[in-house]
Amino acid sequence: xxxxxxxxxxxxxxxxxxxxxxxxxxxxxxxxxxxxxxxxxxxxxxxxxxxxxxxxxxxxxxxxxxxxxxxxxxxxxxxxxxxxxxxxxxxxxxxxxxxxxxxxxxxxxxxxxxxxxxxxxxxxxxxxxxxxxxxxxxxxxxxxxxxxxxxxxxxxxxxxxxxxxxxxxxxxxxxxxxxxxxxxxxxxxxxxxxxxxxxxxxxxxxxxxxxxxxxxxxxxxxxxxxxxxxxxxxxxxxxxxxxxxxxxxxxxxxxxxxxxxxxxxxxxxxxxxxxxxxxxxxxxxxxxxxxxxxxxxxxxxxxxxxxxxxxxxxxxxxxxxxxxxx
Amino acid sequence: xxxxxxxxxxxxxxxxxxxxxxxxxxxxxxxxxxxxxxxxxxxxxxxxxxxxxxxxxxxxxxxxxxxxxxxxxxxxxxxxxxxxxxxxxxxxxxxxxxxxxxxxxxxxxxxxxxxxxxxxxxxxxxxxxxxxxxxxxxxxxxxxxxxxxxxxxxxxxxxxxxxxxxxxxxxxxxxxxxxxxxxxxxxxxxxxxx
Numbered sequence: 001x002x003x004x005x006x007x008x009x010x011x012x013x014x015x016x017x018x019x020x021x022x023x024x025x026x027x028x029x030x031x032x033x034x035x036x037x038x039x040x041x042x043x044x045x046x047x048x049x050x051x052x053x054x055x056x057x058x059x060x061x062x063x064x065x066x067x068x069x070x071x072x073x074x075x076x077x078x079x080x081x082x083x084x085x086x087x088x089x090x091x092x093x094x095x096x097x098x099x100x101x102x103x104x105x106x107x108x109x110x111x112x113x114x115x116x117x118x119x120x121x122x123x124x125x126x127x128x129x130x131x132x133x134x135x136x137x138x139x140x141x142x143x144x145x146x147x148x149x150x151x152x153x154x155x156x157x158x159x160x161x162x163x164x165x166x167x168x169x170x171x172x173x174x175x176x177x178x179x180x181x182x183x184x185x186x187x188x189x190x191x192x193x194x195x196x197x198x199x200x201x202x203x204x205x206x207x208x209x210x211x212x213x214x215x216x217x218x219x220x221x222x223x224x225x226x227x228x229x230x231x232x233x234x235x236x237x238x239x240x241x242x243x244x245x246x247x248x249x250x251x252x253x254x255x256x257x258x259x260x261x262x263x264x265x266x267x268x269x270x271x272x273x274x275x276x277x278x279x280x281x282x283x284x285x286x287x288x289x290x291x292x293x294x295x296x297x298x299x300x301x302x303x304x305x306x307x308x309x310x311x312x313x314x315x316x317x318x319x320x321x322x323x324x325x326x
Numbered sequence: 327x328x329x330x331x332x333x334x335x336x337x338x339x340x341x342x343x344x345x346x347x348x349x350x351x352x353x354x355x356x357x358x359x360x361x362x363x364x365x366x367x368x369x370x371x372x373x374x375x376x377x378x379x380x381x382x383x384x385x386x387x388x389x390x391x392x393x394x395x396x397x398x399x400x401x402x403x404x405x406x407x408x409x410x411x412x413x414x415x416x417x418x419x420x421x422x423x424x425x426x427x428x429x430x431x432x433x434x435x436x437x438x439x440x441x442x443x444x445x446x447x448x449x450x451x452x453x454x455x456x457x458x459x460x461x462x463x464x465x466x467x468x469x470x471x472x473x474x475x476x477x478x479x480x481x482x483x484x485x486x487x488x489x490x491x492x493x494x495x496x497x498x499x500x501x502x503x504x505x506x507x508x509x510x511x512x513x514x515x516x517x518x519x520x
Contacts, residue, residue: 006361006364006368008364008368009364009368009489009492010485010489013485013488013489014481014485016488017466017481017484017485017488018481020466020484021465021466021467021477021480021481022465022466022467040368040369040372040373041365041368041369041372042368043371043372043375044367044368044369044370044371044372044373044375045368045371047333047336047371047372047375048341048368048371048492049488049492050333051333051334051336051337051340051341051371052337052341052488052491052492052495053488054330054333054334054337055334055337055338055341055441056441056460056491057460058438058441059438059441059442059445060460060461062438062439062441062442063442063445063457063461112330114328114330114331115330117463118461118463119463120461120462120463120464248334268331269328269331289334289335289338291330291331291334292331292334292335292381294379294381294382295381298381298382
């Protein structure tokens, strides 16, 4: 059944793409508002386009992970003067201070809460940022360096033996050669999950560095509270669960509710709280949309015979007055 | 729910149902023109988006169908001319009790693959522009520079990609519904609706 292209839909698409091209100037902004307000169908068509575009993020991520390696694109990450400057610095090897400064002048990529962002890098590698993440990318002739300032990111590294790929996260340095891995940091620990290939993890402790090689399907954990870097094998199912965020999902296989809520809270602007300590220990199983705290809360409430209370600071999960099922 | 979460919710729960809802309207209210259906569906998206709390909607399909039915009723009440049979059709229009989206939700991966095929089927340059913008994450301006075309042309290609994908999803899901109906019929004994 062929459908004639709807005029409103065409207008909505045009408006959407104008906004996608860059922030609208005030006049255009007003025009858009007037157009949207003129007819609920306008608004509806705009929402349709917006939701379709948003849905295509998943497909984009899927294509990146399942398709043959994408063509290497020369993105102009560095301004010409920056390249000139780095050449100059290599010539004057002694000037380490300047080199450090250059390291900091790389391109900063961020994702907002609830967003998963995919970035193609100049060397053919890919970077996927989970919610609320900041990564600083510094690619130079001799090495490719990314520092993870906050959050969680996956790296799919294009092989280049002469240019090591290095990720800095907290006080840990991860060196990779044509591999794929994910790094997650918070104030207390750094997790490195390797999905492909081999990486070298260097923990720069005050007492001296500790070095470990971490292979595919292994998880390295560097925790403030532990004296040693811990490396453990991870089952493929666990890897899938840990990387569910790449498709906007959070997946739990029996984690305590408190941990599951912490994970959902990373992705959602609506905060969740568990008011009951017994309830906080209940085991959560299931796959949820990571940024949808409300649905998660209601599902949990239904499963554990709890209730969801709306409060000014967010949603509170608490036991029914009668009982708590564990 | 913030706007991004709303978009995701609509993308996950309503978009996949649109083709089925369109067919449901066309089958049961035969006096509707295709343009009437477009109007209803667009307005329904607006209503759903404006719903106070999307997260409390347990059965998105039934909700979507109920919104469409209400809009149809409202419009018919306000219209000067209503085809004679219309009111009777609306009265008989009942909302399917099962959730047609359920099966679809379970096969998220298949859905991704079919969407991916839709992208493959785009005209060459259109696909290239789409991939640079969406898969590689370039801005429209960067895509224009990379391909040596104007930003206006980038916008046109993206517009075409969106339109094609939206249309193809509608007709693809259409096919799936037809298959379902056919298989229920060969069963012979059961109606597709209870």
